[in-house]
Amino acid sequence: MNLKGLSDVKTSALPPVHTWTPPFCGDMDLIIKANGDWIHEGGKIKRPAMVNMFSRILWREEDEYFLVTPVEKVRIQVEDAPFLVTGWQWIETDKGKAIEFSTHTNDVLVLGIDCDLWMAMFEDEERPYISMRYGMKALLGRNVFYGIADCIGQVKTPEGMGMGLISAGKSYLLMKDE
Known part of the structure; x- marks a missing residue:
């Protein structure tokens, strides 16, 4: 993959992949596993900085995922969610x-x-996800989900009543009342 043009992008900022329209250049032997591991040509990418860099140029179109630079676009495979939530905390907002x-x-x-947060099926298991940029999603790690489970209470949403969370004044239904 040609990473030309990315050196101009600040490392803390997300590159403007939504403005890039490079030609499709084929498939790359890269798969993001359901557990969050990034596997390139059969081996796990062990450098977090490399995974972070690739995650910044990840793009979703319909149900396919691509790594996009200003000059090329390559398709990769994603088993479930391309991102994994590994931490959480309560904060105060306006x-x-x-x-x-x-x-x-x-x-x-x-x-x-x-x-936003929702529950969805993956294979034969119901899993918690949050929305991410460009229509992508992140899976909540088991430790995170168990951590927020202590905060679950009764909520009312347009989908109905049940157990869920309230965050920033918005209610999220996780288990609907029968």
Whole structure:
């Protein structure tokens, strides 16, 4: 993959991949596993900085994922969610108490402001996800989900009543009442 043009992008900022329209250049032997591991040509990418850099140029179109630079676009495979939430904490916002999530790629999102939360099936298991940039999603790691489980209470949403979370004044239904 040609990473030309990325040197002009600040490392803390997300590159403007939504403005790039490079030609499709084929498939890359890269798969993001359901557990969050990035596997290139059969081996796990062990350098977090490399995974972080690739995560910044990740793009989703329909149900396919691509790494995009200003000059090329290559398709990769994603088993489930390309991001994994590895940490969380309560913070104060102008919309009230909120949950701040952090991913294994150093993304930080605030539930109810930057992202939403829902439950969905993956294979034969119901799993918790949050929304990410460009229509992508992040899986909440088991430790994170168990951590926020202590904060679950009764909520009312357009989907119904049940057990869920309130973050930044917004309610999220996780288990609907029968």
